[in-house]
Amino acid sequence: MTSTVAIWILLVLAIVAANLPWISQRVLFIWTPENGKSPWIRLGEWLLLYFLVGGIAMGLENKTMGEIHPQAWEFYAVTFCLFLVFALPGFIYRHDLRHHIDRAKKRIH
Numbered sequence: 001m002t003s004t005v006a007i008w009i010l011l012v013l014a015i016v017a018a019n020l021p022w023i024s025q026r027v028l029f030i031w032t033p034e035n036g037k038s039p040w041i042r043l044g045e046w047l048l049l050y051f052l053v054g055g056i057a058m059g060l061e062n063k064t065m066g067e068i069h070p071q072a073w074e075f076y077a078v079t080f081c082l083f084l085v086f087a088l089p090g091f092i093y094r095h096d097l098r099h100h101i102d103r104a105k106k107r108i109h
Contacts, residue, residue, distance in 0.1 A: 006060040014053050018083050019090030021045035042094075050083045 021042045026032050028045060062068050 001060075001064060003064045006064045010053070010057050010060055013056065014083060015086045017049040017053050018046065018086035020049065022087065022090030022094040046083075046087060050080065053083070054079065 020029070021037075025037060027037060027041055028048075033041075058068050
């Protein structure tokens with residue numbers, strides 16, 4: 001696997017993973033709570049997926065480059081903010097767009 005392919009796989013994985021907690025109604029993709037997922041559970045899942053994608057990124061770096069390069073705190077701050085930006089479409093869908101779609105469906109029926 002070349003480093004270019006690994007980068008594209010990682011970017012697609014990060015975008016999908018950042019949006020999953022906002023789109024899915026299941027907690028950790030296993031069970032659905034009776035009252036629905038709270039925002040804190042969604043944030044916890046999002047943070048867990050951030051660390052999971054980071055671990056996958058380190059594994060891909062080790063596989064393609066042969067070693068994991070040390071990083072300072074700035075690198076992790078930037079990747080955290082980038083993961084936050086990747087989650088924006090799912091967040092907007094969950095908290096704004098879905099309500100508009102539901103109201104439009106009710107008007108049609």
